[in-house]
Amino acid sequence: MWLWGNVGLNLGILCLFKYFNFFVSNLQAILSPFGIVLDSVTVNLILPVGISFYTFQALSYSIDVYRDKIKPTRDIAAFFAFISFFPQLVAGPIERATNLLPQFLNPRRFDYSQAVDGCRQILWGFFKKMVVADNCAKAVNIIFADYQSMGAVNLWLGAILFTFQIYGDFSGYSDIAIGTAKLFNIKLMRNFNAPYFARDIAEFWRRWHISLTTWFRDYIYIPLGGSRVSKIKIIRNTFVIFLVSGLWHGAEWTFVAWGGYHAALFMPLILTGNNRKYTNEIAECRTLPTMREAAYMGATFLLVAVGWVIFRADNMSVAWQYLNRMFTAWGVRDTMLYGKSCFVWIALLLSVEWVERHRQHAFSIAGNGLLRYRVVRWIVYVVLALICLGFCGISGDFIYFQF
Numbered sequence: 001m002w003l004w005g006n007v008g009l010n011l012g013i014l015c016l017f018k019y020f021n022f023f024v025s026n027l028q029a030i031l032s033p034f035g036i037v038l039d040s041v042t043v044n045l046i047l048p049v050g051i052s053f054y055t056f057q058a059l060s061y062s063i064d065v066y067r068d069k070i071k072p073t074r075d076i077a078a079f080f081a082f083i084s085f086f087p088q089l090v091a092g093p094i095e096r097a098t099n100l101l102p103q104f105l106n107p108r109r110f111d112y113s114q115a116v117d118g119c120r121q122i123l124w125g126f127f128k129k130m131v132v133a134d135n136c137a138k139a140v141n142i143i144f145a146d147y148q149s150m151g152a153v154n155l156w157l158g159a160i161l162f163t164f165q166i167y168g169d170f171s172g173y174s175d176i177a178i179g180t181a182k183l184f185n186i187k188l189m190r191n192f193n194a195p196y197f198a199r200d201i202a203e204f205w206r207r208w209h210i211s212l213t214t215w216f217r218d219y220i221y222i223p224l225g226g227s228r229v230s231k232i233k234i235i236r237n238t239f240v241i242f243l244v245s246g247l248w249h250g251a252e253w254t255f256v257a258w259g260g261y262h263a264a265l266f267m268p269l270i271l272t273g274n275n276r277k278y279t280n281e282i283a284e285c286r287t288l289p290t291m292r293e294a295a296y297m298g299a300t301f302l303l304v305a306v307g308w309v310i311f312r313a314d315n316m317s318v319a320w321q322y323l324n325r326m327f328t329a330w331g332v333r334d335t336m337l338y339g340k341s342c343f344v345w346i347a348l349l350l351s352v353e354w355v356e357r358h359r360q361h362a363f364s365i366a367g368n369g370l371l372r373y374r375v376v377r378w379i380v381y382v383v384l385a386l387i388c389l390g391f392c393g394i395s396g397d398f399i400y401f402q403f
Contacts, residue, residue, distance in 0.1 A: 006062040014055045017047050022251030050090035052248055052403045054083055056215055061097040063219055070098050078104040085186070087177040091170070091400040093191040093211035100188070108185045117364060118182025123381060124352075124363035125175030126388045132345045133168030134393030136161040139339025144312060147322050151332030155325055161339045162312050163305040164346050167196065169399045170209070175361060194282070194357045196304075196350070199296040201265040203278040204304060212248070216241045227275075234270055239263045249311075249403055254319055258310045265303060281358055345391070 015023075021042045031037075061082070064070045073079050082101045143150060143158030150158075174191035181188045191211050198204035205213050217226075224237045239260070246259025269275040282297075283289040289297065306323065313319035353362040365371045371380065 003062055003066045007059060010055050010059050010062075014051060016043070017045055017051055019247075019251045047402075049401055050403075053092050053094055054089060056094050056212075056248075057096075058083055060094070060215065060219065061101075064097055070101065073101060073105065075105060085181070087180040088188055091173050091177070091398055091403075092209075093174060093177070093189050094215055095188060095211070100186070103186050111182075111185045114182045114185055118179040120363045120365065120381075121175045121179030121182070121361050123384055123388075124361065125172040125177075125179060127384055128168040128172030128175065128349065129398070130172075130388045130392035130395070131168075132342070132349050133165045133172060134396060135345060135391070136165035136168065136339060136342050136393075137396055138393050139342060140165055140312070142338055144322070147318075147325065149332075150325070150329070151334040152326055152329045154334045154338060155322060155329065157337060157339055159305045159309050159326065161342055163196075163301070163308050164342070164349070166308060166311075166399055167192075168349070173398050173400065175363075178361070190360060194353050194362075196301055197282045197297055197354065197357065198300050199278045199282070199293060200269060200274070200300055201262065201303060202269050202275040204300055205262070206279070212245070216245055220244065231270065235267065238266050238270065242266075253316050254310055254313050257316060257319070258307055261307050261310060265307075 024041060028037075061070075061079075065072045078101060081104045082095070082097060085095070085100065088095060140158055140162045143154055143161075147155060147158070171192040178188045178191070189211055191209060193207040193210065195204050195207035198207055221237055221241050224240060225233055226237065227234055229237070242259040242263035243256055244259070246255040246257070249255040249258075266275065269277075283293060306326075309322055309326070310319045313322060356362045356364060365377065365380070370376045
């Protein structure tokens with residue numbers, strides 16, 4: 001009774017703020033062809049920043065207490081510190097009480113090595129956001145605003161640049177949050193693990209927004225039966241978690257369609273039993289991937305980029321028209337190609353992440369070759385800081401703040 005009361009309260013608050021108007025307007029649209037006209041009832045409420053993140057965090061606490069995975073705490077300060085820890089409050093990672101709550105209950109001391117590693121991760125997060133994401137955003141905004149007059153080349157550029165914009169924006173925030181927590185000797189879970197090096201869509205989702213993916217796995221997918229049921233039910237479970245994941249991102253059909261698109265990409269892997277094929281390190285013990293691995297990574301990246309167009313579009317009509325022109329407008333000449341300079345920073349981002357792919361974060365560089373010397377490391381820090389200051393794009397809000 002207490003569990004369902006808590007779940008109902010949390011989801012009720014989330015639905016009121018985030019989904020009430022969406023469901024009302026769609027109910028009106030469904031009933032109007034039958035001559036049923038409903039009075040328009042909407043609410044004009046400001047959406048609290050990060051409500052989707054800390055709602056899921058609160059839900060996980062209640063469910064884990066119910067499952068006896070964690071004992072309920074009587075320390076109210078520690079409990080609310082877990083719910084509202086400021087670095088990850090507004091955009092994750094979505095933490096579990098089993099990991100974060102005991103860290104507030106136990107004594108902590110300043111850890112110099114942790115703090116240094118945290119500062120490196122923060123600096124890398126600044127680079128991702130200020131240099132990669134914000135510079136890509138300038139070109140992406142121009143292309144999506146005028147997509148009807150552009151040819152396929154610019155439209156593909158827009159899709160690819162947004163793919164790196166949202167990654168730099170969101171994983172950059174996660175790096176800043178995780179690094180800031182390390183200054184307090186608090187360890188948050190990893191949220192990204194080089195997702196654009198994934199060799200199929202299942203591996204991509206094991207590497208992208210890990211805290212949300214594992215949340216849906218543990219609290220929805222596995223209770224529905226997970227992968228220990230028939231193929232039909234596995235397909236059903238997959239569509240459920242991806243459609244709910246899409247809706248979690250926002251009250252728009254574009255997000256639902258984006259979730260359905262990724263669920264559809266899972267179907268060949270599920271039907272052939274290959275959805276757990278790639279769980280090892282990419283190019284393990286090798287400097288470069290094989291030709292087959294590179295081809296699989298490229299194909300997966302392009303499939304993900306197509307999905308991001310749906311995610312970025314203002315509505316389903318725009319998404320369809322943009323995607324249609326991506327594949328048909330090859331005869332339209334683009335007199336100007338947007339965002340070409342961004343690929344310099346994208347190349348630097350991918351190079352560092354590839355070299356450091358086996359580490360907890362991409363800028364964990366201490367002890368590597370020449371970087372074992374302090375003076376070399378400081379040169380790298382200063383150069384990267386100057387790049388952030390000198391080549392940053394137009395500063396914008398983090399994309400995931402709206403969720």
